[in-house]
Amino acid sequence: MRISVIGCGYLGAVHASAMVELGHDVVGVDVDGAKIAQLAAAKPPFFEPGLPEILTSASASGRLRFSTDIADAADATVHFVAVGTPQTRDGRAADLSYVDAAIEGLLPFLKPGDLVVGKSTVPVGTAARLASVIAGRGNGATLAWNPEFLREGYAVRDTIEPDRLVYGVADERAAAVLDEVYAAALAAGTPRIVTDYATAELVKVSANAFLATKISFINAMAEIAEATGADVTQLADALGHDTRIGRRFLNAGVGFGGGCLPKDIRAFTARAEELGRGESVVFLKEVDAINLRQRQRVVDRAIEALGGSVHGRKIVVLGVTFKPESDDVRDSPALDVAVQLKGLGADVVATDPQGIENARLRHPQLSYEPDLDLALRDADLVVLVTEWRPYRDLDPVRVGASVRARTIIDARNVLDPETWRAAGWHYRGMGRASGASVLS
């Protein structure tokens, strides 16, 4: 099939390349000329494991092109819309101006039988509104909403072998077209749910709301654990053995960030309020508040660890991205902590395997040191905020020889407290028993 992908960011660039893997002819379109130039040269404009390989093979096959001109989408019969839906500047709602502009741009090039497929995360009701725009001016094209559930860091696998496919459609033909698009994934047994627009839109935002709630739940338990001397990691392990609960997304720490969970729960709340149903999701405000409190708790812990003031002290912040295996710093808890500590007068040095370039663009006032050993030298305090493998694997004895003071805050609970304490470190986790050894 001939496919266009409008918007080639973290979602669209992977989707475009993956569609070639699934056997299609693809043109990726973006308004960002620099991004398109990189993609056209088969160079990913961001770090995503596996993307260089599929981008290279898709480009070499001659079945993947990139363009800044929406007219190049005219040959395609299926048009995925994967542009951003960030939080509006003045509020918590989703900014739909990019989605609206992408649809407006496509309209003159649509043909009878074309299917426009929304991928972006949108407030419920958006698809119905856009379907009527396309019905009016889309020259016989129709709309489907097919939300995306990929995780950054696993985006390639999640796109090629998704946990499920959700089609929000208004007619059977649209579902049949999507079946053709995803034939390879369906043949591999991917479950598919065919539903209406509103349900498809809601599946996406409620999935993210659920994940965010799970994380804030365990972070709330971490607060209680701390007040009682209990250990939240053991608590999560024990809870996780209950298959109804499951262990995933029960890692307490500095909380969730990124370009999705925080903005999506806020947009969901705003939409529910618009619908007069704010009360139904009022708990999401608490989920957000617990999450933001975790960032503050890490900062407070740093102040406490340094005896009441961070002023003039060297604090090494391990990680700037919102999670490992990504260079994405959107709403990153790690950067938030680094910026707050800097604001309090600390001599902050941040390091990260992939995120420094993006972090520097947003926060040029911070000092960055890509070399981990150099970063750690003479530190008064080490704060692990993003659990990249090299930080999880740090040797406390070796690191202990180069820092000024052996004090570490493990804001992701990924280090073994006993090992670090045995090497002479003052170790603090988040909701982990702060005393000496716990019998196992």
Ligand SMILES: NC(=O)c1ccc[n+]([C@@H]2O[C@H](COP(=O)([O-])OP(=O)(O)OC[C@H]3O[C@@H](n4cnc5c(N)ncnc54)[C@H](O)[C@@H]3O)[C@@H](O)[C@H]2O)c1
């Ligand atoms: N990043 C993820 O992991 C992920 C996963 C699932 C869903 N989503 C959703 O997908 C959407 C895109 O997210 P993202 O992370 O890829 O954002 P992004 O900011 O990385 O990419 C969006 C891209 O759209 C381009 N764009 C904006 N207006 C355009 C237009 N009119 N025509 C063509 N291109 C245009 C931008 O230049 C940018 O490259 C959002 O709604 C997001 O919530 C993201």
Ligand SMILES: O=c1ccn([C@@H]2O[C@H](COP(=O)(O)OP(=O)(O)O[C@H]3O[C@H](CO)[C@@H](O)[C@H](O)[C@H]3O)[C@@H](O)[C@H]2O)c(=O)[nH]1
């Ligand atoms: O137990 C956990 C699990 C995750 N996180 C944090 O939660 C955030 C989000 O993590 P994750 O969900 O893995 O990353 P995303 O790539 O943002 O993916 C989410 O957001 C995407 C965009 O909507 C969806 O497609 C995905 O399904 C959804 O998992 C990160 O800051 C993680 O550090 C925790 O603090 N504790």
